[in-house]
Amino acid sequence: MDTPTLAVFKLASCDGCQLTVLDCEDELLALAGRVRIAHFLEATSAVEPGPYDVTLVEGSITTAADAERIRQLRAESKVLVAIGACATAGGIQALRNFGDVAEFASVVYARPDYIETLATSTAVADHVPVDFELRGCPIDKHQLLEVLTAFLAGRKPDLPDTSVCTECKRRGLTCVMVADGTPCLGPVTHAGCGALCPAYRRGCFGCFGPMTKPNVAALIPRLRAAGMSDGDVDRVFHTFNAASAGWSS
């Protein structure tokens, strides 16, 4: 059997999720013995044309060129995995979806007429079918390794779709919202970070996006009781996963 090929591509993003791939270090070396890295510009200058067995895509669609590129990558990839909040929910740059891009460009750029961009930042799945969406800003390395090994073994990834609260409980952490009155998005946020912020006595900021069937309506009065104004509530839900349908409801 041929050695499977792995490709990593970037769209509009900060590279943080690709850095998480590099942060796998020892595991990546073991993985490199099982796959041929055909395209991953942050790790190697070797560039092989598709088709690829597994393709990881970081970043959101913000230009017409991105939209064309993702269609091409879909056609060239047996398995296409969107990684990170940008690729799964439009990312921080989806804040543009609530404003006027032409107005931003006129303020930021000396020659806005040179800027070719879409009015919105959207997830990869809004443009092409994806085989898996891996959440997080950035993604979690252990979840990434599970996704990669699962697809290379020909099975589905086994990742929780519960809330960050379940990770808090497994770690035996004291709830910062109950004990300290600190606002926390953990009850509606997808598990994956290992309850990182609550472990440091901070509320969850929601960087892993909405869990399956989040009960946002029940959480909002708790956030207000913890001292958040309506504007604060809007802002905290609009941070990392602004375009996510799960929270806009």
Ligand code: SF4
């Ligand atoms: S999801 Fe976050 S860490 Fe990953 S590329 Fe986007 S902004 Fe960077």
Ligand code: SF4
């Ligand atoms: S600290 Fe936040 S994530 Fe942890 S149990 Fe409390 S509400 Fe849930």
